[in-house]
Amino acid sequence: MTVQPNGHLKGQVAIVTGAGSGIGRATAIALARAGARVLGVGRRAEALNETAARQPGIEPMPADITAGGVPQAVVEAATDRWGRLDVLVNNAGATAVMSLADTDADRIAGLLALNVTAPSLLAHAALPHLRAGRGTIINISSTYGHRPLPGAAHYAATKAAVEQLTRSWALELAGDGIRVNAVAPGPTESEALTAAGLPDTVVEQIKQDEAARIPLGRRGTPEEVATWIVHLADPAATWITGQVLTIDGGLELAP
Template sequence: MTASPVGHLQDRVAIVTGAGSGIGRATAIALAHAGAHVLGVGRRADALRETAARHPAIMALPADITADGTPQAVIDAATDCWGRLDVLVNNAGATAVMPLAETDAERVAGLMALNVLAPSLLAHAALPHLRTHRGTIINISSTYGHSPLPGAAHYAASKAALEQLTRSWALELAADGIRVNALAPGPTESEALTAAGLPDTVVEQIKQDEATRIPLGRRGRPEEVAAWIVHLADPAATWITGQIITVDGGLELT
């Protein structure tokens, strides 16, 4: 890839879902620093406001992307405001500890609605705009989109689905000049474990166990993931599509 100068996303328009925390917040800020106008989406208005306060090019849109009609409304909000859309980062997602013995239809459906259906409907609504500007889609998967995760099989399955959507859309949309890639982070500091409803002591234990298992000896920082999302969004990344880029301190090799 040819290195782009600072501001290589100047005047491009990006949407980042889940921009109120963790990887999504870091990504919104990094894209804004690269010159893009960024629409940050999430349910908590206060969390999004904090993200937007970090850069004037970030606009907050509080919304539940699993709600009927919201994916189209999110895309419309960006195009109404800036007149175009170049980058869709499907980052909002959730994990769920759910061994088979405790598998519950409502929780499975909720996980799939957020991790698979909402990114699909957002990409669908974004398509005409991405076609016009030869834009790009970046889906946020996980190391566990391509490695088994006992005790959280449906999370792993939802991310595996997102990886196959990525490869299939990449082929489907290549003729339009639309690139579709996925970033697969390993365990990264964020609100994900707390958001999964786990008690603080369990969260701390999981974090310690993960750090021990990661060859580089620690969990990642959201900024370390965001930097690769910005690389994939870079218009200079003209010859990469359909790839799943794992950024996990070597975890997938273990």
């Protein structure tokens, strides 16, 4: 499933973090197909270049958004190049399988830095430009932002934080005409489990177990999630803010 080009985001400028793979890559491509100019941000230059090669209108920017000063530099890169910023998609994030018995302070700090602090600092840096154009922030949560996840509670907690940031910012910024929403994907085909350091056999077993629990019987695709991110980014979506849209094949409803 792909978003067909219709130009409804022509003239818009978007930043997408984590654009080198998965949902971030699919979102950058979908926004560009819809007419937006997209700054695709991520740690891996080669992966970002592959994203940019798939669709005109995407400019890659290799960067670690948890590093000091980088959120401001990312926003400046977009506004210096295109003169405005309309859409911030806070997609970059990490998954960590970590039971309470194995909890480690450094791993908790790393999760918070990437999943909570960096999106907050990006939104802070983007705020003047979003105010100027009555833009939008779209955060990427997870089904597990509002559903327990034994064995990975700290990951789930960071996504719960993202959902509360979304609701709180929506109220805080409504007077500026800035809409803030989130999408909460269920298990989606991506590199997240492998990036978490899990062996291939464990990753495959997790994927099978997840698919078995999802009422629609399968994991999602990045393109399916990107479609809804583009809908939320559309300036025509003028009356939706503070919402967390769960896209998970019905997993939220399952016991």
